[in-house]
Amino acid sequence: MIDLPQKIVCVGLNYRDHAEEQGGVDLPEKPLLFAKWPNTLIASGEPIRIPSICTKPDWEAELGVVIGRRASRVSQDDALDFVRGYVVANDVSGRDIQFSDGQWVRGKSLDTFLPVGDLVPASEVPDPQSLPIRAILNGETMQDSNTSNQIFGVAEVISFVSQAITLEPGDLIITGTPAGVGAFRKPPIWLQPGDEITIEVDGVGSITNPVVAGD
Secondary structure (H helix, E strand, O other): OOOOOOOEEEEEOOEHHHHHHOOOOOOOOOOEEEEEOHHHEEEOOOOEEEOOOOOOEEOOEEEEEEEOOOEOOOOOOOHHHHEEEEEEEEOOEEHHHHHHHOOOHHHHOOOOOEEEOOOEEHHHOOOOOOOEEEEEEOOEEEEEEEHHHEOOOHHHHHHHHHHHOOEOOOOEEEOOOOOOOHHHOOOOOOOOOOOEEEEEEOOOEEEEEEEEEOO
16 A cells, blocks of 8 residues: 555545536536545555445545656646656535535545555556546446546646645545446445445556445
8 A cells, every 4th residue: 555645635525426426517617626545545455344324335446646756836748757657536415514515525535535545657557548437336437437537637636735735745636436326326326245346447556445334
């Protein structure tokens, strides 16, 4: 797994198909940022622990970007030069907490709610905007999309964040999720103890995590 980042910056509503599954909500005019905390990080194979305060835990397949050198006010054209590498990520979300709070940090930052994979060097991912991405729950494919469907690509997100927030080496950006999350299925599907959730990003790898009841 990656080293502990100073910052975890997340992008909400960053896939066109994910916006469509929410009833055609308006696409954002700029990246919608929120944070997760490092207590969320676990490696592939470690359990996602669902605490009793969370009744609607959901999965989100995401491409993660690890920053390689300090980035402040970088241009979109130069932004990929600041990438150390890429990881597979699962932005596990406590939807009941997320939606009732009115902001997302608590529902997104429960312990173990960000499984990530091993770092793949940027040199091995020449185009982060052409990567198939999937979530597989208990052997059934739930999300199946491509990073080409992102509204704001990796370079644009890095540049946008860096205009306001200096990114340091090791910082992690997770770049949004496509359609197929549990919250917008009919009926909704939530992660349950005993489940196994796999996230795959072609060219970057895969992670698999069991789901267990927390304290």
